[in-house]
Amino acid sequence: MSDLLIPTRRQLIAGAAGLAAAAALPLRPARAAVPTINIGYFIETKPTMIAKAQGWFEDEAKAKINWIEVASGAQINAGVVGGSIDIGIGIGSSPTAAGLSQGIPYKLIAMLDNIGAAEEMTVRASDNIKSPADFKGKKLATPFGSTSHFRLLGFLKTNGLSLSDVTVLDLPPEQIVAAWARKDIDGAYVWSPAKAKLLADGGEVYKTYDVLDEKGYVIADLIIARDGFAQPHPEAVVGLLKAYGRALDLYTSNPTEASAVVGTAAGVSAQVAEDNLKEYDFVPLKEQLTAKWLGTPGKPGAFAEQLQHTAEFLVEQKSIRKSRDLAVYQKGIDTQYLERAVA
Amino acid sequence: MPDSGAPLSVTPSGVTSAPFVEFAGVAVTYGAGTPQAVAALSPTDLAFGRGEFICIVGPSGCGKTTLMQTLAGFLPPTTGMVSVGGQAVRGPGPERGVVFQQAALFPWKTVAANAGFGPAMRGLPRAVQRERVEYWLHSVGLWEFRDRYPYELSGGMQQRLAIARALANEPEILLMDEPFGALDALTREKMQEALHEVWRSRGMTVLFITHSVDEAVYLGTEIVVMSQRPGRILARIPAPFARQSADSEIRHVKASADFVALREQVLGLIWGENAV
Amino acid sequence: MRYLRARPQWLVTIAAIIVVVVTWAAATWGGLVSDLLLPTPDELWSGGLDLMLNGYKGYSLGGHIGLSLLRVGLGFGIGTILGTLLGLLMGVSPTIDALAAPFIEFLRPLPQLAYLVLLIVWFGIGETPKIVLLFLAALPVSAVAARDGVRNVSPARVLAAKSLGASRAQIFRHVVLPSALGEIFIGARLSIGIVYATLIAAEMIAGSSGIGWLILDAGRFLRSDYVVAGILLIAVMGIALDRLLILAQHRIVHWAGR
Numbered sequence: 001m002s003d004l005l006i007p008t009r010r011q012l013i014a015g016a017a018g019l020a021a022a023a024a025l026p027l028r029p030a031r032a033a034v035p036t037i038n039i040g041y042f043i044e045t046k047p048t049m050i051a052k053a054q055g056w057f058e059d060e061a062k063a064k065i066n067w068i069e070v071a072s073g074a075q076i077n078a079g080v081v082g083g084s085i086d087i088g089i090g091i092g093s094s095p096t097a098a099g100l101s102q103g104i105p106y107k108l109i110a111m112l113d114n115i116g117a118a119e120e121m122t123v124r125a126s127d128n129i130k131s132p133a134d135f136k137g138k139k140l141a142t143p144f145g146s147t148s149h150f151r152l153l154g155f156l157k158t159n160g161l162s163l164s165d166v167t168v169l170d171l172p173p174e175q176i177v178a179a180w181a182r183k184d185i186d187g188a189y190v191w192s193p194a195k196a197k198l199l200a201d202g203g204e205v206y207k208t209y210d211v212l213d214e215k216g217y218v219i220a221d222l223i224i225a226r227d228g229f230a231q232p233h234p235e236a237v238v239g240l241l242k243a244y245g246r247a248l249d250l251y252t253s254n255p256t257e258a259s260a261v262v263g264t265a266a267g268v269s270a271q272v273a274e275d276n277l278k279e280y281d282f283v284p285l286k287e288q289l290t291a292k293w294l295g296t297p298g299k300p301g302a303f304a305e306q307l308q309h310t311a312e313f314l315v316e317q318k319s320i321r322k323s324r325d326l327a328v329y330q331k332g333i334d335t336q337y338l339e340r341a342v343a
Numbered sequence: 344m345p346d347s348g349a350p351l352s353v354t355p356s357g358v359t360s361a362p363f364v365e366f367a368g369v370a371v372t373y374g375a376g377t378p379q380a381v382a383a384l385s386p387t388d389l390a391f392g393r394g395e396f397i398c399i400v401g402p403s404g405c406g407k408t409t410l411m412q413t414l415a416g417f418l419p420p421t422t423g424m425v426s427v428g429g430q431a432v433r434g435p436g437p438e439r440g441v442v443f444q445q446a447a448l449f450p451w452k453t454v455a456a457n458a459g460f461g462p463a464m465r466g467l468p469r470a471v472q473r474e475r476v477e478y479w480l481h482s483v484g485l486w487e488f489r490d491r492y493p494y495e496l497s498g499g500m501q502q503r504l505a506i507a508r509a510l511a512n513e514p515e516i517l518l519m520d521e522p523f524g525a526l527d528a529l530t531r532e533k534m535q536e537a538l539h540e541v542w543r544s545r546g547m548t549v550l551f552i553t554h555s556v557d558e559a560v561y562l563g564t565e566i567v568v569m570s571q572r573p574g575r576i577l578a579r580i581p582a583p584f585a586r587q588s589a590d591s592e593i594r595h596v597k598a599s600a601d602f603v604a605l606r607e608q609v610l611g612l613i614w615g616e617n618a619v
Numbered sequence: 620m621r622y623l624r625a626r627p628q629w630l631v632t633i634a635a636i637i638v639v640v641v642t643w644a645a646a647t648w649g650g651l652v653s654d655l656l657l658p659t660p661d662e663l664w665s666g667g668l669d670l671m672l673n674g675y676k677g678y679s680l681g682g683h684i685g686l687s688l689l690r691v692g693l694g695f696g697i698g699t700i701l702g703t704l705l706g707l708l709m710g711v712s713p714t715i716d717a718l719a720a721p722f723i724e725f726l727r728p729l730p731q732l733a734y735l736v737l738l739i740v741w742f743g744i745g746e747t748p749k750i751v752l753l754f755l756a757a758l759p760v761s762a763v764a765a766r767d768g769v770r771n772v773s774p775a776r777v778l779a780a781k782s783l784g785a786s787r788a789q790i791f792r793h794v795v796l797p798s799a800l801g802e803i804f805i806g807a808r809l810s811i812g813i814v815y816a817t818l819i820a821a822e823m824i825a826g827s828s829g830i831g832w833l834i835l836d837a838g839r840f841l842r843s844d845y846v847v848a849g850i851l852l853i854a855v856m857g858i859a860l861d862r863l864l865i866l867a868q869h870r871i872v873h874w875a876g877r
Contacts, residue, residue, distance in 0.1 A: 163677035437784030450874035451797035461783035
């Protein structure tokens with residue numbers, strides 16, 4: 001048996017190697033040609049949806065795009081680890097901090113927005129919740145693993161509340177709305193349109209973001225690029241950011257027209273889209289390159305510290321094993337593409 | 344002595360009392376009224392008195408079991424009527440105990456609970472239940488096994504338990520459908536002897552179906568020979584051996600010239616019919 | 620080859636486990652597989668130890684296990700008892716069978732995730748929808764098993780009981796019910812498997828507790844040490860539950876298969 005098998009196997013290996021070499025040869029000059037880009041994205045009311053709807057991402061990147069709708073930043077992280085997602089648009093700062101701490105091979109290449117007041121605690125007006133102590137014994141819902149979850153836990157921690165004082169439930173946004181309507185929950189930390197629905201249905205804002213932002217619980221929505229994709233295809237990455245820049249410009253110059261496009265793409269009315277868009281602080285691309293945010297190549301901005309603080313908090317929450325030195329998060333931000341996109 | 348000179352004549356059983364069990368024009372057709380209707384039993388008249396041991400023999404599928412099931416109340420006759428003591432049979436009842444070819448015991452109950460099933464279901468006083476279980480388990484030699492389960496018994500023991508279960512209910516009529524058919528020859532002979540003893544001492548009425556002519560001639564006070572399907576009664580032959588002295592050994596009885604002659608006569612009837 | 624065949628089977632089992640463990644250790648320690656995909660043996664050990672000593676996000680490990688077992692126990696218990704009762708009625712009465720069968724047949728092959736959202740809308744986000752979900756997973760299997768058990772009762776035993784003077788109720792109690800017990804137990808084992816598999820879906824509902832939720836939540840941040848420790852735990856619990864049922868089956872339906 002083995003006498004027969006070994007030459008066969010050798011032939012096979014030789015054959016396979018030959019095939020690989022033959023296949024690699026014509027591929028070499030084509031290396032500049034960008035393969036289909038796999039982009040993980042959320043359906044949300046953001047200017048990115050304009051660029052997607054208008055086909056600007058394809059135009060500027062000069063590539064075909066395979067759009068993969070995700071439901072959480074965790075799915076983008078898993079997709080990058082598995083190699084099935086090249087670019088993640090709209091991933092939150094907490095999953096990004098987790099991913100960089102865990103050594104997921106990607107870089108933060110740009111921001112979409114500083115979330116600010118867009119994600120905020122909503123409580124039942126009738127419950128008369130005015131101080132942190134009033135939260136004791138209440139049931140709060142938030143999508144676990146999200147930036148909202150991170151903020152909510154930060155709120156509890158900074159006010160000396162524990163998980164035995166407050167029940168925190170894991171619900172996706174649409175189920176938060178249902179649970180609110182059934183009066184199963186007393187409050188929720190979530191974004192719009194769910195947040196807007198709660199406010200319209202007997203809810204009121206309990207402001208937490210201003211204090212939390214000061215205490216290092218800044219949250220943001222980001223764009224990440226997988227190393228294995230961005231390094232061989234820098235032009236495509238720059239093109240994608242240019243496309244986003246065009247969309248952001250349109251939103252800034254003509255919010256009404258932009259809202260209509262976003263509404264159609266996200267499946268909501270233009271009015272709802274406009275209201276949602278207003279809640280976010282979309283940081284202009286040039287401003288992202290300042291020390292306050294991402295900084296420039298070689299001069300990392302303050303956002304790296306936010307990422308590290310986020311990671312440290314996630315370690316406390318047992319969500320990740322360990323956080324890293326600041327240098328890891330500084331290296332995790334790669335602004336070279338953004339710099340070229342705004343040039 | 345049997346009336347060997349008139350093999351084909353249908354004779355009364357020799358008991359003078361009024362009939363206790365009576366089949367009047369009983370016929371059974373399966374699927375009556377449909378194109379697939381199968382006649383299992385031709386209209387049959389058969390009557391016998393209290394205390395008789397009636398053995399029914401005949402080829403396979405001749406309707407022996409069908410006839411018995413109408414008396415057990417498991418199967419309503421298509422035409423005709425079955426009565427016991429002048430009362431029409433309308434369903435199964437505890438006055439008619441049944442022993443099947445397969446023991447059909449309750450495997451989730453102990454030997455004692457199986458034997459006492461009838462008295463317990465009928466709500467007899469507990470003392471009576473205990474007494475009957477003890478008596479009948481002793482009678483069939485299973486008293487030491489009273490706390491075991493049926494699956495721990497051999498085939499012969501299971502069949503003895505089935506008989507004890509039927510008898511502990513003290514039925515007026517015992518219906519037995521090839522009860523020893525699945526047993527080996529030696530066990531079978533012992534069981535015949537045991538049944539014979541019980542019948543002699545309790546004096547109940549028995550309707551006994553068997554393939555074994557030997558068994559029928561030994562146990563029966565009368566042998567009913569049935570034809571092939573649709574079954575009908577070919578002959579009724581009185582047999583004397585069941586009522587002979589109790590202490591005669593089974594092997595001696597079966598070896599006697601009279602026994603052999605009667606057995607040959609019955610076999611001749613069955614074979615003669617089949618040769619036609 | 621011959622001397623290999625002479626080895627007892629458990630040696631083969633142990634050898635297979637060793638091969639898998641060694642391959643895993645080599646692949647993870649050797650850096651062939653990222654610890655995001657699979658923890659190294661020492662990470663798994665320290666992760667498991669950490670879960671045992673410090674619990675996970677608000678509950679001790681025992682608390683998570685206890686809550687999961689409580690949900691499985693209630694869902695399986697109520698579902699199997701009511702399902703069996705319904706199945707027995709269906710087996711006895713063709714009318715009840717005709718009434719209930721379409722719903723049972725509809726429910727049986729339905730993936731539980733399909734009606735998860737409805738359960739949240741109907742029953743909210745507390746323990747009720749979780750237990751209802753598990754209950755609905757257990758019910759149809761038990762009902763079908765009990766009904767078939769009743770239908771498969773030996774006609775000879777029923778006739779024997781009738782001629783011994785048993786009433787309809789007595790026949791049900793002393794013949795039909797014990798006779799169906801074997802199939803009821805087979806149904807129960809099937810149903811606990813389904814209930815157990817549904818547990819993760821149940822704990823997806825507004826979770827923050829339970830071993831199924833622990834696995835899901837740890838997976839969100841690719842904490843493969845907790846995920847694998849949770850999977851090992853849930854597997855051992857599943858095997859233990861099945862063994863417990865087999866033990867009960869052998870004790871109660873001791874005559875089955877003999």
